[in-house]
Amino acid sequence: MKFISFIRLGKTGMGALVDGGIVDLTGRIRPEIDSLKALIAADLLTEAADYAKARAPELTPGDVTLLPVIPDAGKILCVGLNYETHRAETKRPDAKYPTMFTRYADSQIAHGAPMIRPAVSDRLDYEGEMAVIIGRGGRNIAEENALSHVAGFACYNDGTIRDWQRHTHQFSPGKTFPGTGAFGPFMVSADAVGDYRQLPIRTRLNGDVVQDATLADLIFPVPRLIAYISTYTPLSAGDVIVTGTPGGVGDRRDPPVYLKPGDVVEVEIGLLGTLVNPVMDESGL
Structure with missing residues (x-):
């Protein structure tokens, strides 16, 4: 699965790239999980991938502004x-x-x-x-x-x-x-x-x-x-x-x-x- 970090409507978020677009994962797996770094730390990549595979894309690349993959890396x-x-x-x-x-x-x-x-x-x-x-x-x-x-x-x-x-x-x-x-x-x-x-x-x-x-x-x-x-x-x-x-x-x-x-x-x-x-x-x- 391909994961991205982005800005949409002035807020940072994350998503998965699927055929036809992007599935927004921001707050979808758990309400408090709103970044790719947090998703990784919670060991929820597999759950997020399964969620994305089961859904149609709701965003297009034009709807978001990409961020570095991990914009908030500690090291x-x-x-x-x-x-x-x-x-x-x-x-x-x-x-x-x-x-x-x-x-x-x-x-x-x-x-x-x-x-x-x-x-x-x-x-x-x-x-x-x-x-x-x-x-x-x-x-x-x-x-x-x-x-x-x-x-x-x-x-x-x-x-x-x-x-x-x-x-x-x-x-x-x-x-x-x-x-x-x-x-x-x-x-x-x-x-x-x-x-x-x-x-x-x-x-x-x-x-x-x-x-x-x-x-x-x-x-x-x-x-x-x-x-x-x-x-x-x-x-x-x-x-x-x-x-x-x-x-x-x-x-x-x-x-x-x-x-x-x-x-x-x-x-x-x-x-x-x-x-x-x-x-x-x-x-x-």
């Missing part, structure tokens, strides 16, 4: 250098542990919303990635049990301001500018995805393929990431792990290719759909 934990092609193009050494940094929830945008090139830099870069949405939280999660803690998967574009990323050895200043973390268009529940490793991941810039890999290429696969991360911080329902980008980023091309107003970036991950975002300058807001 957004991002992984760097997690494809060999990207590690090689950055000329960084092999690593025993994942490279981790964080992104803030208020830096995120939805499918269709513009990625924002900030006034302080012209070095906005794309990074097509797969996001993992945590279902059942925990601490010290065993690697062999880790996938049972996943609620679903989605596309992510971890837009990066490259010069700010390099101000110090810490990545975060370049990784959480407003309007740079695109997340959507929907979450596909884990039971519908099956083996995530079979998914292809491609990024297109103005229609041209610039990144092309499969999720089997991850250096640190999803179970190992969950086990590692949950050792140093407890994971909670609705937390998001952004798993890393393949080689082909604009910053490492010769000459470099940075995003500019009018560009359109697409991140396509098999049945997770295609996340599409135009690019605009901060001054155009």
